[in-house]
Amino acid sequence: MSCxxxxxxxxxxxxxxxxxxxxxxxxxxxxxxxxTYLGRVDPVTGAIVKKAENGKRNRSSLGxxxxxxxGKRIEALEEQNIFRQLATVIRTNSGTRKIPIANDTxxxxxxxxxxxxxxxxxxFGQTTLSAYKLxxxxxxxxxxxxxxxxxxxxxxxxxxxxxxxxxxERAFFTGDGDKKPLxxxxxxxxxxxxxxxASEHLVTFDEIFDLYYSLKSPYRRNAQFVCNETLLxxxxxxKDGNGNYIWKPGLDTAKPDTILGRPIRTSxxxxxxxxxxRVLLFGDLKNYWVADRxxxxxxxxxxxxxxxxxxxxxxxxxxxxxxxLPESVKVLKxxxxxxxxxxxxxxxxxxxx
Numbered sequence: 078m079s080c081x082x083x084x085x086x087x088x089x090x091x092x093x094x095x096x097x098x099x100x101x102x103x104x105x106x107x108x109x110x111x112x113t114y115l116g117r118v119d120p121v122t123g124a125i126v127k128k129a130e131n132g133k134r135n136r137s138s139l140g141x142x143x144x145x146x147x148g149k150r151i152e153a154l155e156e157q158n159i160f161r162q163l164a165t166v167i168r169t170n171s172g173t174r175k176i177p178i179a180n181d182t183x184x185x186x187x188x189x190x191x192x193x194x195x196x197x198x199x200x201f202g203q204t205t206l207s208a209y210k211l212x213x214x215x216x217x218x219x220x221x222x223x224x225x226x227x228x229x230x231x232x233x234x235x236x237x238x239x240x241x242x243x244x245x246e247r248a249f250f251t252g253d254g255d256k257k258p259l260x261x262x263x264x265x266x267x268x269x270x271x272x273x274x275a276s277e278h279l280v281t282f283d284e285i286f287d288l289y290y291s292l293k294s295p296y297r298r299n300a301q302f303v304c305n306e307t308l309l310x311x312x313x314x315x316k317d318g319n320g321n322y323i324w325k326p327g328l329d330t331a332k333p334d335t336i337l338g339r340p341i342r343t344s345x346x347x348x349x350x351x352x353x354x355r356v357l358l359f360g361d362l363k364n365y366w367v368a369d370r371x372x373x374x375x376x377x378x379x380x381x382x383x384x385x386x387x388x389x390x391x392x393x394x395x396x397x398x399x400x401x402l403p404e405s406v407k408v409l410k411x412x413x414x415x416x417x418x419x420x421x422x423x424x425x426x427x428x429x430x
Contacts, residue, residue: 083118083234083375083392092118092234092375094125118231125231158242159342160249163301163362164398168369174206176366176401204399208370209257211244212393213237214378219386230390234375237392241373243346249367249398250346258398261365262348262355262408267400271359271407277352280308280409282315282323288359288409289337296361296405301333302341303358308350309343312336353415360406370395 082097094115102109116127167174186195215233222229245258252260259266271291272284292300304312313324325335333340339359348354371394378389400406 080377080379081115081230081375082112083231083237085238085373092238094118094231094234118234125228158246159303159344160246160362160365161367163303163342164249164365164367165363166367166369169206169208173208174368175203176206204401206366206368206399207397208368208395209397210393210395211241211257212391213240214389214391216382216387216389219388222388230377233390234392237375237390238373241392241394245394245396245398246344247346249365250344251348252398258367258396259400260398261358261362261400261406267403268355268358268360268406268408269403270410272409274409274411277411277413278350280311280315280350280357282317284409285312285315285323285336285357288357288407289339292360292407293404297339299361299363300339300359301362302336302339303344303347303362304341304356305345305347305349306343308347308356309341311350312341350411351415352411352413355408355410357409358406359408362406364402364405365398365400367398368396370397 080097082095083092084095085092094117095112096115097110097112099108099110101107116125118125184197188194217229217233248257248260250260251262252258253263254266261267272288274280274284289297309324313322315323317323323336324341325338327334333342335341347358348356350356373392373394375390375392378391381389
């Protein structure tokens with residue numbers, strides 16, 4: 078039995094396609110599989126860009142005719158995920174990985190010649206990175222699969238990649254650690270509180286200034302601000318005591334905008350301004366580690382829905398994330414108390430029952 082398997086390179090975002098052929102080894106009597114590289118998945122058309130014999134990509138496979146056809150699809154533009162660009166991404170070979178952390182600062186002392194060198198009292202703790210599973214699947218009819226004017230399977234793989242990327246970025250910011258990564262904004266285990274704003278809906282220059290200097294100097298060298306675009310619009314209008322705007326635009330596309338001389342990024346997964354929310358990050362986000370247990374995979378399920386003449390597509394990945402040094406990132410929190418989350422249907426039923 079053969080199927081097409083898709084894998085995403087998390088560093089470059091490129092999706093690769095392979096044909097996986099299952100067979101039974103006559104010697105070991107065990108089931109094995111062999112993969113054959115097919116090509117890259119074109120991010121615009123969703124088609125597989127096959128390799129020609131001369132090593133160059135076959136442009137005829139890009140699905141240009143399908144774009145001109147009346148059946149061409151219209152995609153909504155997705156927000157660019159930024160967290161993996163800012164964090165440290167590692168690969169793990171086991172389900173968990175323990176990371177030693179120094180709980181205090183080691184100090185050296187001046188000594189005379191021949192004097193015994195004193196021992197330090199530095200203590201080490203540890204944090205653990207696990208491997209949480211993320212996945213989704215869809216089923217479509219064979220009629221739609223065969224009648225489509227473009228490579229629908231490749232398109233689904235691309236859309237799965239977007240959905241998975243959005244889900245993990247949301248968790249890296251606001252995850253509670255329950256069957257998902259612990260987000261950088263978590264009250265416990267996340268970034269440390271730097272400043273609490275005086276208002277539930279407004280921030281001031283003094284509060285941004287206080288947030289900047291609440292972070293220790295060594296971390297400020299590589300620090301960045303992160304917020305959503307609503308807050309950024311407000312920050313763009315703030316002025317210092319001399320009437321100068323604290324926001325400065327980047328001079329070209331390769332350089333980000335800055336606040337107080339440090340880069341500022343935006344993400345739709347940062348909370349909006351409301352009572353008790355942590356809305357502005359400032360720190361060295363390289364101290365948030367993203368641990369990939371396996372590459373993102375995409376599988377075609379030909380047999381599962383065969384009785385209804387449908388085909389399933391499934392994608393999974395295993396990943397975790399955690400802020401290794403909470404003191405390296407500070408947050409600005411809005412005034413007030415954050416409302417308690419609404420109960421789930423199961424919790425509501427238990428309360429009433």
